[in-house]
Amino acid sequence: xxxxxxxxxxxxxxxxxxxxxxxxxxxxxxxxxxxxxxxxxxxxxxxxxxxxxxxxxxxxxxxxxxxxxxxxxxxxxxxxxxxxxxxxxxxxxxxxxxxxxxxxxxxxxxxxxxxxxxxxxxxxxxxxxxxxxxxxxxxxxxxxxxxxxxxxxxxxxxxxxxxxxxxxxxxxxxxxxxxxxxxxxxxxxxxxxxxxxxxxxxxxxxxxxxxxxxxxxxxxxxxxxxxxxxxxxxxxxxxxxxxxxxxxxxxxxxxxxxxxxxxxxxxxxxxxxxxxxxxxxxxxxxxxxxxxxxxxxxxxxxxxxxxxxxxxxxxxxxxxxxxx
Numbered sequence: 001x002x003x004x005x006x007x008x009x010x011x012x013x014x015x016x017x018x019x020x021x022x023x024x025x026x027x028x029x030x031x032x033x034x035x036x037x038x039x040x041x042x043x044x045x046x047x048x049x050x051x052x053x054x055x056x057x058x059x060x061x062x063x064x065x066x067x068x069x070x071x072x073x074x075x076x077x078x079x080x081x082x083x084x085x086x087x088x089x090x091x092x093x094x095x096x097x098x099x100x101x102x103x104x105x106x107x108x109x110x111x112x113x114x115x116x117x118x119x120x121x122x123x124x125x126x127x128x129x130x131x132x133x134x135x136x137x138x139x140x141x142x143x144x145x146x147x148x149x150x151x152x153x154x155x156x157x158x159x160x161x162x163x164x165x166x167x168x169x170x171x172x173x174x175x176x177x178x179x180x181x182x183x184x185x186x187x188x189x190x191x192x193x194x195x196x197x198x199x200x201x202x203x204x205x206x207x208x209x210x211x212x213x214x215x216x217x218x219x220x221x222x223x224x225x226x227x228x229x230x231x232x233x234x235x236x237x238x239x240x241x242x243x244x245x246x247x248x249x250x251x252x253x254x255x256x257x258x259x260x261x262x263x264x265x266x267x268x269x270x271x272x273x274x275x276x277x278x279x280x281x282x283x284x285x286x287x288x289x290x291x292x293x294x295x296x297x298x299x300x301x302x303x304x305x306x307x308x309x310x311x312x313x314x315x316x317x318x319x320x321x322x323x324x
Contacts, residue, residue, distance in 0.1 A: 016297025073307020
């Protein structure tokens, strides 16, 4: 195809951007820091042959139809695909690409960073100093939880869940996991969810967002956790019922929580979760390292280019389009 029309919904990191522009120098790139609105996206997509998007855009049947029948590929700079209607793309013969694997270590690092920060109350400590409260060393000041020898429960034992388990070995943690069809790794033991929640001192959420996992972490889930337990979510915000979490934290039903993801994103400033000292929230930074984001942009570009050339996507989430 000569001179295909391409829309990229944000200025992606250099390696991916350079690769796209090398092959398709006339690619239309959204220049603003904020993503395009729904109306702007619907207008921009018309007549496009290829789309490179982020998880901030909702890519549904309406948008695909607005693009037109010539749309050949949708490439997302993400691993999670809950923002894209995969069945709708498959029905239209559009391959959809993602960026698996390259963000596994960065996200597992983030999970452990949050786990440690919540356990040892690091953010509270920083605020304590900035608020001018540090007047002396005190034996009862901001006591937290120990990791060494504790039990870590991992809900979802895919690439990232296993990478979290690998890191837990360095703290001599006992690792339990609950994940259908997952094989044991790094000394982790498969258990049912109730056992995991009952026995774990730390619970890491590492499942994709699907209809089955939406609000998996709800009031019933939280009630089964230890009152000394710490919850960490680096998966998707929709996996967690934030009202239930607020109630559990406010009543000290669990010790603390640390969230890399929320629902919605960004989290509104009037969210009651922001009032809690035992809740750490960061702005979806799981893959936010230079190396990882550069690799993600490169994989997203490679998927886009392959689709526009009529080649099989290196990382395709709906491979059935090739069988049909």
